[in-house]
Amino acid sequence: MQSLRVDNVRKNFGTTKVLRGISLDISKTEFVALLGPSGCGKTTLLRIIAGLERQDAGSVDIAGRCVDDLGPAERDIALVFQSYALYPHLTVAQNIAVPLVMRRLSAVQRLPGLSRLSGYARTQRRDIARDVAQIAESMEIGHLLDRKPGQLSGGQKQRVAVARALVRKPSILLMDEPLSNLDAKLRVQMRQEIVGMHRRHGATTVYVTHDQTEAMTMADRIAVILNGELQQIGTPAEIYKQPASIDVAEFVGSxxxxxxxxxxxxxxxxxxxxxxxxxxxxxxxxxxxxxxxxxxxxxxxxxxxxxxxxxxxxxxxxxxxxxxxxxxxxxxxxxxxxxxxxxxxxxxxxxxxxxxxxxxxxxxxxxxxxxxxxxxxxxxx
Amino acid sequence: MAARRRQLAHLRSFTILTLGAVIMLAPYVVMLSTSLKSQEQLFAATFQLIPSPLHWKENFSRALLEVPLGRFMLNGVVVCAGILVVQVLTAVPCAYVLAKIDFRGRETLFAIVLAALLIPHQVTAIPVYVVLASGNLLDTFLALIAPFSTSAFAIFLFRQFFRGIPDDLVNAARVDGMSEWTIVWRVIMPLAYPAITAFSIFSIVAHWNDLFWPMVVVTTPEMSTPPLGVLFFRDQESGGSQGALMAGTVIITAPLILAFLFAQKKFIDGLTMTGLKG
The missing domain is CATH 2.40.50.100 (RNA polymerase II/Efflux pump adaptor protein, barrel-sandwich hybrid domain)
Incomplete structure (x- = not known):
């Protein structure tokens, strides 16, 4: 079943053609890596899928629905940023709760102290706390819930960011070079953890990286993007053994x-x-x-x-x-x-x-x- | 030898700093001293820094009893608080838009804000006065607060600060389902706390000490702010009681000085931050 379809998406910044017509089909629960050197347009493509950027031409469908005119919040996606982008003034538990609070409570119900007055808001808050605790447990950050992001290590922040993305079970999980700020050892460990998490939660995942090892070890399929063009999409073995062009062959393999x-x-x-x-x-x-x-x-x-x-x-x-x-x-x-x-x-x-x-x-x-x-x-x- | 030279250098900077401090503090010390003197001591042939006998009791009681200083101070608090709250509420969203939302003409808008920084508020005093007068609003808190309901300086300061907040954080909030308004109040405001503190200092000091605008729109003692109130005092006495007048000024400057002593570190941090960012 198809989960994400990108159809001939183009994007220019000024006169620079960043994306020159990219088409992708990603099925449900698939883990696809967008692999390319920096500046190849892979992050731009991710931001277009997320709705943070608008494409100049082409369209994006998520779960069979055209999302071109929808904002990021209405697309049922979650995004893990390279910088983690945790809210520094909120605790870990509050950070993870934000997507749920914003969706399940109205502006009035979100007012502080209201849950004491309204039974509905109280039940919702309780459910949110339960969901947060559950996802935190599965990411092994249950003991950090009361900390502020400033008190966490890089790997812990990473887990909080992933937990915040997964907590509301989005139809697509987007990750933008999530491991690039970690040291080499932790990166290898988080690589396995993200794969494990993907296996457990089964969220369709689009993972942007410039690191071929990450793409090779984690992804079901790799989409190699060079110069704003999709060069090849295939399993890691296909990309390695049957590269579509000299450029792909040269980019993959070390x-x-x-x-x-x-x-x-x-x-x-x-x-x-x-x-x-x-x-x-x-x-x-x-x-x-x-x-x-x-x-x-x-x-x-x-x-x-x-x-x-x-x-x-x-x-x-x-x-x-x-x-x-x-x-x-x-x-x-x-x-x-x-x-x-x-x-x-x-x-x-x-x-x-x-x-x-x-x-x-x-x-x-x-x-x-x-x-x-x-x-x-x-x-x- | 080197140690001696260092001592000498220390001595030199110490002397210069002391000299500067004396010049800056002299008027304030004279004010304090005058507030302790009787009329005769004031015009005595020799200058006494600490007069004897001390006449602080009559001066301060006259200042407190003959004019409603308490009322002036309360007015000052209401006006400063009102101005600050409204300024922050208007400037934060403006600054957010100028810093974080991309649209055609943003730079032009920002240039206009910068241009507004160059216009002293005395220039617009007459038109604003006419508007307030035709609305029958003179001698009200509204007349004292409304003209300062937004501040180009605040917008500028906050914009510079918000540019330092990562775009990813704002994008994360958008993905998490926050509207732009919610982002301003729930993400940006809590992070802008240092910038708001710094701006508060500027705003409170400026409006607590402002004499010009209250003089334009206030005519009755009931609506006077502290500096204007002291002026009423002088009019009443036709300059006949400097001691009491100075006692009044000591009282109205006291809150700012006490606030500074208590929040010295924050105050300096705030100013340094604006220095770096501005």
Missing amino acids: PKINILPCTLNTHGLTLLGTAHAGTAGLAGASAAFIGIRPEHVTVDVEGEGPTVRCKIASLEYLGSEALIQARVGDSGEEICLRTDIDVFERAKQSDTLKVRFSARNMLLFGQDRRRIDWSAAQGTA
């Missing part, structure tokens, strides 16, 4: 994928000025670039795929593995290898290395930088 210009046609593969005759499996395909991830550049003697001789430029020891930067021939092209420690130790002894690009894992890109579906290319051969 260290960056190796992209090398080549000529691949019916005559065979020419890579870095060297012809590799009879490269099995590539027959019939044509491409202008090949992409190969650092872990698929091997020093194996056996195997399928072109080999090249290269000069070691630098070595990085990472403990469980190592990275080798190497320069290929005279072309000046640098490639990166991710290897095990044995290879690293051997490489330290010499300055050159013969590497093999695993043919099975090679990605092919056309002149337009789009990926060429290789198996399809094979099929036509």
